[in-house]
Amino acid sequence: MTKKANRAVKIDASGLLYRELNARLREVVSNGTQRIELRNVCGQRYIGTDLGRPVEIEIFGTPGNDLGAFMDGPRITVRGNAQDGCGNTMNNGEIIVHGHAGDISGLSARGGKIFVREDVGYRAGIHMKEYQDRRPALVIGGTAQDFLGEYMAGGILILLGLNLKEGEHHKANYIGTGMHGGIIYLRGSVEAFQLGKEVGVAELEEKDHQTLQGFVGEFAAHFGYDAQAILKHRFTKLFPLWIRPYGRLYAY
Amino acid sequence: MKDLSKVNNPYGDDKVIDACSIFGMMDTAGRRFPGKDIVRAIANMHIRGNGLGGGFAVYGLYPQYADQYAFHIMYLSREGKSEVEAFIKQRFRLLHAEEVPTQPTPAIVNPPLVWRYFLEVEPQQCDGQSQDNYVVDRVMEVNTKIEDAFVFSSGKDMAVFKGVGYPEEIAEYFRLEQYEGYLWTAHGRFPTNTPGWWGGAHPFNILDWTVVHNGEISSYGINRRYLEQFGYHCAMHTDTEVIAYAIDLLMRRHSLPIEIVAKILAPSFWSAIERRPPAEQELLRTLRQVYGSLLLNGPFTIIIAHHGEMIGFTDRIRLRPLTVGVKGPVLYLSSEESAIRLVCPDLDRAWIPTGGEPIVGSLERPLVPQEVEVAGGGNIRC
Numbered sequence: 001m002t003k004k005a006n007r008a009v010k011i012d013a014s015g016l017l018y019r020e021l022n023a024r025l026r027e028v029v030s031n032g033t034q035r036i037e038l039r040n041v042c043g044q045r046y047i048g049t050d051l052g053r054p055v056e057i058e059i060f061g062t063p064g065n066d067l068g069a070f071m072d073g074p075r076i077t078v079r080g081n082a083q084d085g086c087g088n089t090m091n092n093g094e095i096i097v098h099g100h101a102g103d104i105s106g107l108s109a110r111g112g113k114i115f116v117r118e119d120v121g122y123r124a125g126i127h128m129k130e131y132q133d134r135r136p137a138l139v140i141g142g143t144a145q146d147f148l149g150e151y152m153a154g155g156i157l158i159l160l161g162l163n164l165k166e167g168e169h170h171k172a173n174y175i176g177t178g179m180h181g182g183i184i185y186l187r188g189s190v191e192a193f194q195l196g197k198e199v200g201v202a203e204l205e206e207k208d209h210q211t212l213q214g215f216v217g218e219f220a221a222h223f224g225y226d227a228q229a230i231l232k233h234r235f236t237k238l239f240p241l242w243i244r245p246y247g248r249l250y251a252y
Numbered sequence: 253m254k255d256l257s258k259v260n261n262p263y264g265d266d267k268v269i270d271a272c273s274i275f276g277m278m279d280t281a282g283r284r285f286p287g288k289d290i291v292r293a294i295a296n297m298h299i300r301g302n303g304l305g306g307g308f309a310v311y312g313l314y315p316q317y318a319d320q321y322a323f324h325i326m327y328l329s330r331e332g333k334s335e336v337e338a339f340i341k342q343r344f345r346l347l348h349a350e351e352v353p354t355q356p357t358p359a360i361v362n363p364p365l366v367w368r369y370f371l372e373v374e375p376q377q378c379d380g381q382s383q384d385n386y387v388v389d390r391v392m393e394v395n396t397k398i399e400d401a402f403v404f405s406s407g408k409d410m411a412v413f414k415g416v417g418y419p420e421e422i423a424e425y426f427r428l429e430q431y432e433g434y435l436w437t438a439h440g441r442f443p444t445n446t447p448g449w450w451g452g453a454h455p456f457n458i459l460d461w462t463v464v465h466n467g468e469i470s471s472y473g474i475n476r477r478y479l480e481q482f483g484y485h486c487a488m489h490t491d492t493e494v495i496a497y498a499i500d501l502l503m504r505r506h507s508l509p510i511e512i513v514a515k516i517l518a519p520s521f522w523s524a525i526e527r528r529p530p531a532e533q534e535l536l537r538t539l540r541q542v543y544g545s546l547l548l549n550g551p552f553t554i555i556i557a558h559h560g561e562m563i564g565f566t567d568r569i570r571l572r573p574l575t576v577g578v579k580g581p582v583l584y585l586s587s588e589e590s591a592i593r594l595v596c597p598d599l600d601r602a603w604i605p606t607g608g609e610p611i612v613g614s615l616e617r618p619l620v621p622q623e624v625e626v627a628g629g630g631n632i633r634c
Contacts, residue, residue, distance in 0.1 A: 018299070043296050043590030062590040081602065083588055084573055102589070102604060103573060121604045122570045145606060146569060171606070173524075193527065 008035040008058075018044040018064060029055055043083070048074045054093070065102075068095050071112065084121070087114045090136065096222050100142065109136035109155065113215075117223045118142040118163065123150050128182060130154030139219045143188075146173045150196075152240070153181040158215055160230060161188030175199065176238050180245050184238040185212060187230070195238065198245045202237045271572070272454075272466035273297035273419075273440040273587045276555040277595075278562040280618035281581040284312050284432040289595040291428065294438040295420035296591045303359070304448025305441025306422040307414025309455040309462040309557055310433035314409050320347055320370040321387055324405035324412060325394070326450055327365040332400030339398065343390055344371040352413075357425040360417050364450050368411070384459055384504065388483065391458060395487035402451045402487065407460025410559065414439075414453035422453075434615075435562050437555050439464040443490075451488045456496040458484075460558045463499065465492040466587060467552030467572045478545035498546050499556055510556075510563050510610050516543040518568045518608040555585050560615040570607035577602045581620070583613035 009028045013021050021044045028036060029051050041047070041061035048057055048068040057076045062083065068076055069088040081099035089108040096115045103121035106114050111134035119142035126147065128136050136155040142163045149157050161170055170190050177196030184199075185208070195201070204212070212231060220227035275294045279285060287308065294306075314322055323340075327333040340346055352366040378386035391403045405412035410433070413426040419440045423429075439454035445468065446452055455462040469475065469491035476486050476494050482505070484497035495517075502513045516539050520528075525536045540547070551571030556563040564585035566574050577584035577592040577599045584592040589602055605611050613619065 041590075042594050043588055045299070062593045064588065064590055080593075081589055083575075083590065100602075100604070102575070103570065119604070121573075122607070145604070193523075 008037045008056075009033045010037045010039065012039050013042070013044060013061065014040040016044065018046060022046055022049065025051060025057075029053055045069075048076050048093070048095075068093065068112075071095075082116070086116075087112065087136075087138070090114075091134070098223065103145075105140075106136065106138040106155075106157075109138070110134055111136050113218070114138045115219050115222050116140050116142075120144050120148075123147040125152055125155070125157040125182075125184075126150045128152055128155035128157065130182065137215055139215050141219065141223065141225075143170050144172045147175075147177060148172045149176045149179055149182070149184050149238070150174070151178040151180070152176060152184070155182045156211065156215065157182065157184045158212065158219075159184070159186050159188070160216070160219070161186070162225075162230070164188045170194070176240070178245065179238070179240045180243055181240055183208075186236045186238065187233050189236075198241055199238045200241045202239060204235055204237050208235075208237055271300050271587070272442050273300035273591070274438070274454075274464045274466050274553060274555050274585070275587070275591055276435075276437040276464070276557065276562050276564065276583075276585040278435040278557075278583050278613040279581055280583060280613050280615060282312075282434050282615050282618075284434045286432050287423065287428040287436055290436045290438050291420055291423040293586065293591040293595050294440055295418070296594050297440060297586075297588055298418060298420070300587060301418060301440030301442050302448075303418045303421075304416055304443050305414070305439070305453035306417050306419030307412060307439050307441075307453045307455055307464075308419070308423065308426075308428060309410065309412050309435075309437045309457070309464070310428075310431055311410040311435040311460070311557065311559055312433040313411050313431055314370070317347065317370040318409040320372055321406055321408055322411055323369040323371055323391075323403055324352065325367055325369070325401055325403050327367070328400035330365075332398060333365065333367070335398050336394055336401045339390075339394065340369060340371065343377060344369075345374055346371055353427055353430075354425050355427055357417070357421055359421040360415065360425045363415060363425070368405075388458060388500065392483060392485045392487075396485045404451060404488075405457045407457065407462075407559075410460050410462075412455050412457045412462060414455065415450045416448055416453060435557055435613075437462060437464050437557050437562070444468050446490045449489070452490040454492055455557075456488065456490070456492045458496050458500045459504065461496055461500050461504070462557045463492055463495045463554055465495060465552055465554045467554075467567070468550045469494060469548055469552060470550035471548055474545050475548070495548065495552075495554060495556075498548075502543075502546070503558070510561075510612055512539065514565055514608060514610045515539050516546050517548045518565065519547055520608070521568065553587065562613040563610050565605070565610040566607050568608040573604075574611075575602060575604055576611050578619060581618050583611075583619060585611065 035056045038059045043064040045064035048071045054073045059078045066085040066088045071093045072091045075094040078097045082097045082101040084102035087106045090112045093112045100118040101116045105120045105124040107126045122145045139158045176199035217227045347370045349369045373383045454464045472491040553566040553572035553574045575589040
């Protein structure tokens with residue numbers, strides 16, 4: 001590795017269209033750059049797509065929709081909020097959002113990790129999936145809006161509820177509607193009516209605690225929290241009751 | 253004769269997958285400001301639209317004619333104009349008429365002629381009817397009975413500017429840099445099921461009510477038929493038109509507050525109603541029964557505005573995006589947060605509201621600058 005490759009390449013994104021910005025990213029990554037700092041990002045979409053290498057990208061500003069779409073390897077840190085579709089169909093890599101994220105965070109992700117410090121919008125983790133050793137994870141520090149984990153087919157979704165007051169429930173309804181794979185860990189409580197019909201509730205087992213240790217540890221390290229303080233609260237596990245909930249719906 | 257080139261998609265790009273963009277900003281302290289920021293903000297969401305519609309609503313626009321109805325009318329032919337002007341002279345007292353100033357803009361092709369008229373209603377003209385109801389009836393009359401003419405803005409001290417083009421091009425064409433208002437809304441269009449023509453651009457308006465909308469109203473047919481009973485006739489070939497008339501009916505004629513109106517347009521699910529206290533259950537059931545035909549089905553995010561108030565909300569399950577930003581007394585509503593941050597990087601707060609929950613900015617209850625509680629400010633604790 002040369003010294004040059006180690007230095008962060010700075011790109012001022014002001015006024016750049018998403019195509020121009022992503023072309024520029026491809027260009028600098030193809031030159032062997034390992035670290036990129038994007039300044040003044042304001043709504044440019046698909047940042048981090050199509051790079052195929054484990055580069056570090058630090059974003060200052062507000063990246064546009066589908067941040068890290070189809071991403072395969074890079075690690076993106078957002079110093080601000082993310083919009084809708086963050087981590088869309090991501091295959092590998094990491095997205096760390098120092099703020100909140102919009103709707104459909106982590107949709108159809110099939111690998112990689114997403115950490116959001118605050119809340120997420122509707123349908124976080126919709127249709128996340130897993131295959132062999134690929135297992136995506138979405139860790140949310142705050143709370144979520146409705147349809148969390150909708151149609152979830154695989155992966156791990158962790159909702160920490162750090163901004164809930166003592167005794168306050170998560171507000172999301174229809175949690176895990178249509179869920180048929182993967183697992184959701186909830187810290188903080190929900191009422192039975194908030195869960196989708198396809199979801200079962202269980203106590204954590206030893207291997208669940210191990211999984212949580214790892215991801216909550218990473219979350220805490222990213223955002224400066226005490227992982228043990230987070231972990232000492234009670235967690236609930238949500239799992240799909242059926243692998244094919246609608247298997248017989250259209251069979252005559 | 254309708255000119256087909258004005259109603260068909262000249263780009264032949266029907267299959268582009270995109271979405272509309274909406275943006276609103278209001279100074280709840282009532283200070284008027286120019287449109288520069290809102291044009292930049294809506295242009296930042298350029299790729300959400302496809303150039304087949306852009307528009308703006310501006311409030312506090314005509315202080316010199318604050319008490320007159322400002323009709324903005326688009327004409328597709330000279331005959332339409334002379335017929336409408338004869339109609340206006342007969343039905344109103346005309347204080348002033350002029351062509352809406354425009355400038356040649358390369359992207360704007362084949363524009364209709366757009367004129368504005370400042371009008372008063374004489375007591376003997378409305379014959380006991382309220383002036384507002386009289387004006388609504390006359391707007392419907394022009395839009396349904398006179399060929400080649402459409403009243404697309406009819407409120408006092410406000411106006412809609414809209415047409416076929418990207419919103420920033422429409423702003424350039426209508427020279428919006430010359431205007432000021434305390435409340436602006438904007439729209440960039442990606443037409444889904446209906447033609448991209450000048451009248452089909454947003455905002456949609458009646459009196460001083462305007463609506464910009466991202467989504468599809470699949471209940472358009474039932475909504476339209478219900479509104480026809482009250483004298484509203486849809487003439488713009490676009491689903492959003494029903495929202496403007498529904499709002500006028502519910503908020504002006506039936507004097508319902510927005511909290512109730514939100515429960516009519518985006519009612520709580522029956523299962524959610526069952527979990528409410530008994531008195532609230534009764535109210536919510538009654539609203540669904542009485543106003544069932546005004547339920548807006550399908551995905552939507554809308555920004556409604558009238559004098560003194562700007563309201564944003566989405567369908568119950570939030571199938572279209574909306575982000576709220578607040579900076580001191582200024583309220584921002586947008587499809588995307590980045591558009592707000594472009595014009596106001598140091599927001600006090602930014603958040604994503606719950607589906608069906610109206611976000612209201614009001615002159616009567618101005619937002620007060622509060623202790624900064626920055627989204628992303630790290631004030632969550634475990």
